[in-house]
Amino acid sequence: MKLGLTRACFGCRPICYTTSLPSSTLNKPQIPIFLRPPAYSATSLDLRKWHEWAKGLAVSVGSSFADADNGPDTNLLCRELNWLLQDSLEDPKHDIRQSNESLMLRTSLDDLYHLWKQRIEQRRPFQYIVGCEHWRDLVLSVQEGVLIPRPETELIVDMAFDEISKNESLGQGLWADMGTGSGALAIGIGRTLGTRGRVIATDLSPVAVSVTTYNVSRYGLQDVIEVKQGSWFEPLKGFEGKFAGIVSNPPYIPSEHIPKLQAEVGRHEPTLALDGGVGGMDYLIHLCSGAATMLRGGGFFMFETNGEEQCKLIIDFMKNELAGRFCNLNAVPDFSDIQRFVTGVRR
Amino acid sequence: MALAAHFNLILLRLRLQLRNSYYRSPYVSSVNSPFNLSKITIINATRIRRLQLGCYYCVSNSHSYTSSSSSSSSHLDAKSYLQLSDGELMKQCEMSTFKASGPGGQHRNKRESAVRLKHLPTGVIAQAVEDRSQHKNRASALRRLRTLLALKVRNPVDVDAYSPPLELLQILPLKSTVRGAESGPQIGPNNPKFVLGMQALIDLIFAVEGSISEAAKILGLSTGALSRLILSDDSLRMAVNDLRASKDLKPLK
Numbered sequence: 335m336k337l338g339l340t341r342a343c344f345g346c347r348p349i350c351y352t353t354s355l356p357s358s359t360l361n362k363p364q365i366p367i368f369l370r371p372p373a374y375s376a377t378s379l380d381l382r383k384w385h386e387w388a389k390g391l392a393v394s395v396g397s398s399f400a401d402a403d404n405g406p407d408t409n410l411l412c413r414e415l416n417w418l419l420q421d422s423l424e425d426p427k428h429d430i431r432q433s434n435e436s437l438m439l440r441t442s443l444d445d446l447y448h449l450w451k452q453r454i455e456q457r458r459p460f461q462y463i464v465g466c467e468h469w470r471d472l473v474l475s476v477q478e479g480v481l482i483p484r485p486e487t488e489l490i491v492d493m494a495f496d497e498i499s500k501n502e503s504l505g506q507g508l509w510a511d512m513g514t515g516s517g518a519l520a521i522g523i524g525r526t527l528g529t530r531g532r533v534i535a536t537d538l539s540p541v542a543v544s545v546t547t548y549n550v551s552r553y554g555l556q557d558v559i560e561v562k563q564g565s566w567f568e569p570l571k572g573f574e575g576k577f578a579g580i581v582s583n584p585p586y587i588p589s590e591h592i593p594k595l596q597a598e599v600g601r602h603e604p605t606l607a608l609d610g611g612v613g614g615m616d617y618l619i620h621l622c623s624g625a626a627t628m629l630r631g632g633g634f635f636m637f638e639t640n641g642e643e644q645c646k647l648i649i650d651f652m653k654n655e656l657a658g659r660f661c662n663l664n665a666v667p668d669f670s671d672i673q674r675f676v677t678g679v680r681r
Numbered sequence: 682m683a684l685a686a687h688f689n690l691i692l693l694r695l696r697l698q699l700r701n702s703y704y705r706s707p708y709v710s711s712v713n714s715p716f717n718l719s720k721i722t723i724i725n726a727t728r729i730r731r732l733q734l735g736c737y738y739c740v741s742n743s744h745s746y747t748s749s750s751s752s753s754s755s756h757l758d759a760k761s762y763l764q765l766s767d768g769e770l771m772k773q774c775e776m777s778t779f780k781a782s783g784p785g786g787q788h789r790n791k792r793e794s795a796v797r798l799k800h801l802p803t804g805v806i807a808q809a810v811e812d813r814s815q816h817k818n819r820a821s822a823l824r825r826l827r828t829l830l831a832l833k834v835r836n837p838v839d840v841d842a843y844s845p846p847l848e849l850l851q852i853l854p855l856k857s858t859v860r861g862a863e864s865g866p867q868i869g870p871n872n873p874k875f876v877l878g879m880q881a882l883i884d885l886i887f888a889v890e891g892s893i894s895e896a897a898k899i900l901g902l903s904t905g906a907l908s909r910l911i912l913s914d915d916s917l918r919m920a921v922n923d924l925r926a927s928k929d930l931k932p933l934k
């Protein structure tokens with residue numbers, strides 16, 4: 335495959351798959367509720383009834399989920415319930431406490447009952463229910479099969495932005511988001527790059543590739559971000575030494591933790607996106623070695639990790655096994671003060 | 682702090698934005714690498730003086746906080762804070778979130794995106810919790826911070842040589858006799874510029890010891906007209922009433 339990452343090439347071939355995909359209808363991305371047409375009518379009285387019922391379910395949860403596996407409590411569920419209502423209403427600001435009028439919904443009232451039941455009884459993640467996640471200033475489409483982007487990961491975009499503002503050439507260069515999931519990092523970074531900057535977003539999962547492609551086009555970044563399917567660096571053959579930046583939030587949960595995860599995560603999010611092997615470091619180590627090959631001199635990498643221990647191990651690995659290849663190796667804490675990211679610069 | 686009822690509040694040491702800010706010294710010490718935020722110590726607490734009742738901060742210059750009587754020239758006064766861009770104001774803040782228990786990251790699906798901003802030069806704290814993304818909460822906390830700075834941080838006013846600044850004239854009703862046509866149409870509480878005028882108004886009321894009639898005279902308004910202006914905005918009304926309470930005056934209603 336030709337590698338010309340120019341606007342012209344992106345324009346004529348917005349998406350280049352390394353592996354050919356099954357027919358695109360198989361992986362047709364789902365449309366988040368808030369983007370669907372308001373095609374269902376209901377009365378505010380019926381909606382209030384649903385809301386009362388749903389609130390009752392949320393109240394009955396109390397702190398039981400929180401106690402069992404650190405899941406959501408009544409407060410959080412009530413907040414989610416209001417968000418679900420907002421996303422479903424034609425006018426999100428509409429006050430359903432008004433008398434009894436007829437209004438338009440983006441999903442049927444039956445569906446609303448069904449969806450909230452799934453939320454409570456099956457612990458289906460709220461974001462899969464509404465089909466989107468608010469992340470930074472973006473609203474990203476998500477669905478089963480794709481990891482819901484986490485708030486911690488937002489910091490990677492901030493850090494990339496900081497690096498780019500210190501060193502403009504990084505912003506005009508080529509970036510990679512490895513294991514892009516919903517495309518969160520690729521899109522966040524793609525929006526901060528200069529006119530000549532480009533991102534390649536890769537993922538092994540066909541659902542992730544299709545959801546990312548959808549999100550990229552929603553933000554009009556088809557000319558900036560190329561989405562490729564394949565395992566880690568395999569779709570990037572030929573780009574050795576070309577990258578100005580590589581970011582990744584690879585699966586890093588130790589396999590031994592997988593059975594005990596919060597139900598929303600363990601039962602519903604793809605294992606492919608979470609399980610980092612015994613100790614959780616399988617992919618991180620692979621990415622470190624790959625970064626040594628793929629980054630150009632002065633190129634920057636940022637990886638998310640499970641915490642302090644993994645950060646230390648990675649920095650040790652890079653200092654010993656990849657001695658002389660990187661400088662400025664650092665562990666960076668997240669908002670909760672957990673050492674969450676490793677960053678460094680290719681010599 | 683009701684918001685935090687279900688979370689442990691933890692202070693994130695300084696956020697990334699602080700890296701390049703001028704608070705690195707003298708407030709922040711030992712930043713040994715661009716991303717190593719763990720070793721940062723914050724601010725000399727004695728520099729922040731909190732006056733309990735009504736919580737007023739008087740600013741005389743960028744580094745020390747004293748009561749208004751001893752204040753003199755101000756090169757970075759309270760008004761200047763409000764004129765900073767969001768990015769610049771953010772650089773003066775310490776940001777913290779409500780700590781999640783457990784390892785966080787991929788382990789966890791929980792939408793607590795509360796943000797708490799502490800404005801280091803003044804100690805004013807603003808938080809926001811209701812939005813779906815942390816990013817947006819940061820923006821609304823910043824908006825709230827601007828209002829709080831206007832309400833709580835006092836600029837010294839010399840009553841004898843006073844002439845109302847433009848941003849104050851702009852929020853006055855048109856019938857004010859000190860307000861010229863060049864001040865343009867009256868700016869209402871929903872306009873972001875209202876905050877600046879509100880701050881100047883409270884400065885004046887503070888300087889005249891809470892007397893509405895005296896402030897009204899200076900602003901070329903009847904006492905009733907100035908009261909109506911104060912009552913038109915909840916936070917302004919509360920700030921003025923707090924101030925009056927601290928002077929044993931009865932509240933405006």
Ligand SMILES: C[S@@+](CC[C@H](N)C(=O)[O-])C[C@H]1O[C@@H](n2cnc3c(N)ncnc32)[C@H](O)[C@@H]1O
Pocket residue numbers: 480481482483484487512513514515516517518519536537538539542564565566582583584585586606607608787
């Ligand atoms: C933790 S998720 C991160 C998703 C996204 N970057 C984010 O931060 O929200 C890890 C991603 O790596 C992808 N992945 C897993 N194994 C992979 C492989 N061998 N090659 C490429 N991507 C892989 C998963 O499909 C998943 O999308």
